[in-house]
Amino acid sequence: MTIPQDQAPVAALLRRLAGADPVETHISAVFIGRDTVWKLKKAVRLGFLDFSGLAARQHFARRELELNQPHAPGLYRDVVPVTRAPDGTLAVDGAGEPVEWVLRMAPVPKDDFLDVIARRGALTPELLDATADAVAALHQAAAPAPPGFDAPAAMARVLAGNIRDCRATGLPEDRVAALGAGMAARLAALGPHLAARATAGHVRRCHGDLHLGNLCLWQGRPTPFDALEFDEALATTDTGYDLAFLLMDLCRSGQRPAANRVMNRYLARTGDFGLLPALGFWMALRAMVRAHVTARRGADGLAYLAAAEAHLRQVPPRLVAVGGLQGTGKTWLARQIAPDLGVAPGALHLRTDETRKRRAGVAPEARLPPEAYAEAESRAVHAEIFAAARQALAAGHSVVLDAVFLDPAQRQAAESAAAPYPFIGFWLAAPLDLLRRRVAARTAEGRDASDATVDVLDQAAAADPGPITWQVLDATAPLGPARATLA
Structure with missing residues (x-):
């Protein structure tokens, strides 16, 4: 240069x-x-x-x-x-x-850029959550597009430009043509949904170039920088398309579990499950961008072209529910299995604890008073996760539900939410003394979305859950059997 x-x-x-x-x-x-x-x-x-x-x-x-x-x-x-x-x-x-x-x-120290941090394998769960929080805050503060913004037409222009650029940089014509045709067909099907999202305020003046290299640690926090400044039309886009660059970049870097964590934290904060129908298309489009940019620099863009093709493929979704008493490790297991389920970056993880916090307008780690756990609110929380699960499944995304599910009616509702897609239910079990120690330690740390105390656990343990028809797993070692069932 x-x-x-x-x-x-x-x-x-x-x-x-x-x-x-x-x-x-x-x-x-x-x-x-x-x-x-x-x-x-x-x-x-x-x-x-x-x-x-x-x-x-x-x-x-x-x-x-x-x-x-x-x-x-x-x-x-x-x-x-x-x-x-x-x-x-x-x-x-x-x-x-x-x-x-x-x-x-x-x-900024060169080791504090997120692409460098990712390459050395140092993307901790806390850093990923903070990154998702930073992106959610950026999108919340971004100015909405003007009324009447034609989101499908804008996305069609972006697609056409990237097909043209892929051809101009010498990427294989047959693969570019097939990918372009598949992308155009998917965009045509998504058109009404994208238009509705624009009307609902999800098209905003976004970052525009939100890949790993454009996030760094600043004053101890992950911080987006180098927002696209030279093209207002290109940067005025759906917040889901903005997020998709980061998710695609993580997946392409071999960090699919990290991408899954960022996606689910972002959705836990925003509740924007409506981005899921277009997410695969958007990730494919972001991979196309990288393919021709990489080729223009004289490097091999074929890996990104293959990633775009993979993101466009659809995988039949399914719903997995994880239940059990407080402290059995439901969330840990859900986070382990979610990245491997379905299309990239993996399953939507719906946790009642996080849904309750979002409904209350607080961060997942904030504490809530006892009245936030009243019966009416608990019913509303469960209804919300079941509705979100149905929405995600219809969009082609697998789902992991994460709740105590002590009430047989709630377990039945989870199974019903899966229809007509496959359902698998896991029930985690462990000795009560072990669960008491786990809950006490979690409460002392105060860094989890669960507000459950040992008293809450004891009350739940005294209740009758009815017949457990889900697969019962030893909570001290559930991952192997769970993965064997899901394979």
């Missing part, structure tokens, strides 16, 4: 300030110093952007600051001119005529 000749003197100044060569893309050069980063937009005109004029580079530098600063305070600092004094000397934010504009940022 090269910096345009007219910008070479400015690049030389920034290189001296940073003490190192820049990190380049085809549209920018980032000079990373000890305590300051200078981002220079290259004076290029491409099919999808025009940074050739100084005024345009100033505008888009300010737009990048405007978009990113609210979500990354302190990371994005300001936009300043590079000036030329009467004697020809260049300076950053000096006296004289502006000859260039640069975005100033704070440096």
